[in-house]
Amino acid sequence: MRALSATELLGVWERAFSQSSIQRALALLAAACPESPPDALAGLSIGQRDARLLALREATFGAEFIALARCPACGGSMELIFHAEDLRISPEAEPPPELALQIEGRDLRVRLPTSADLLAITRPDDLAAARDQLLARCLLSGRDQVPEPVLDAVVEQMALADPLGDIQLALRCAGCGHAWQAVFDIVSFFWREIHAWARGLLREVHTLASAYNWREADILALSPARRRLYLEMVGG
Numbered sequence: 001m002r003a004l005s006a007t008e009l010l011g012v013w014e015r016a017f018s019q020s021s022i023q024r025a026l027a028l029l030a031a032a033c034p035e036s037p038p039d040a041l042a043g044l045s046i047g048q049r050d051a052r053l054l055a056l057r058e059a060t061f062g063a064e065f066i067a068l069a070r071c072p073a074c075g076g077s078m079e080l081i082f083h084a085e086d087l088r089i090s091p092e093a094e095p096p097p098e099l100a101l102q103i104e105g106r107d108l109r110v111r112l113p114t115s116a117d118l119l120a121i122t123r124p125d126d127l128a129a130a131r132d133q134l135l136a137r138c139l140l141s142g143r144d145q146v147p148e149p150v151l152d153a154v155v156e157q158m159a160l161a162d163p164l165g166d167i168q169l170a171l172r173c174a175g176c177g178h179a180w181q182a183v184f185d186i187v188s189f190f191w192r193e194i195h196a197w198a199r200g201l202l203r204e205v206h207t208l209a210s211a212y213n214w215r216e217a218d219i220l221a222l223s224p225a226r227r228r229l230y231l232e233m234v235g236g
């Protein structure tokens with residue numbers, strides 16, 4: 001996965017600014033993989049999609065991740081530093097397109113949820129309804145007469161088959177010793193970074209354009225090192 005250029009990343013930020021998290025993820029991948037048709041990207045399982053986003057983040061901003069977490073027991077905040085490889089369970093393992101499950105004597109066929117499936121959910125805030133809609137799309141052998149506990153087990157098996165779709169960090173508070181699991185969502189993490197980066201970059205463009213009368217495109221085409229040097233010269 002190659003890094004996105006400043007112009008490309010700024011373009012994605014602008015296009016996906018007012019979109020949902022799922023659409024932002026797809027916009028980033030579309031910019032990074034122009035050779036892949038949009039349908040193919042939307043058809044990746046969530047774990048496959050997030051593995052690609054991890055690689056894109058690593059190529060663009062580096063392999064080190066710094067995040068803040070708040071202890072649910074004492075409220076203390078802690079800084080987490082980890083690396084892309086800590087999050088990758090097995091980068092080579094692509095999940096199978098279809099799973100054949102045997103649960104409580106039933107043979108069930110499912111496929112893993114994709115971004116297209118998540119986009120099709122009409123009420124994402126209603127978790128029970130969202131789960132039903134997802135199962136209706138992903139359960140290939142039909143869900144008539146399938147009891148609820150079996151459906152719960154199906155959802156569990158889908159998550160196990162696509163582990164990068166649900167990255168959990170094992171955290172322990174240095175202050176009170178409380179241990180807990182926190183979900184790491186690469187899409188929102190990466191997007192927050194892109195947002196902060198875009199604001200900083202546009203500030204730099206403003207400073208250099210004001211000082212030198214250069215066009216935005218020319219300033220964006222400068223390497224970060226050259227941009228920094230010019231900023232130092234104008235005291236920005």
Ligand SMILES: [Zn+2]
Pocket residue numbers: 071072073074075076173174175176177178
């Ligand atoms: Zn604590």
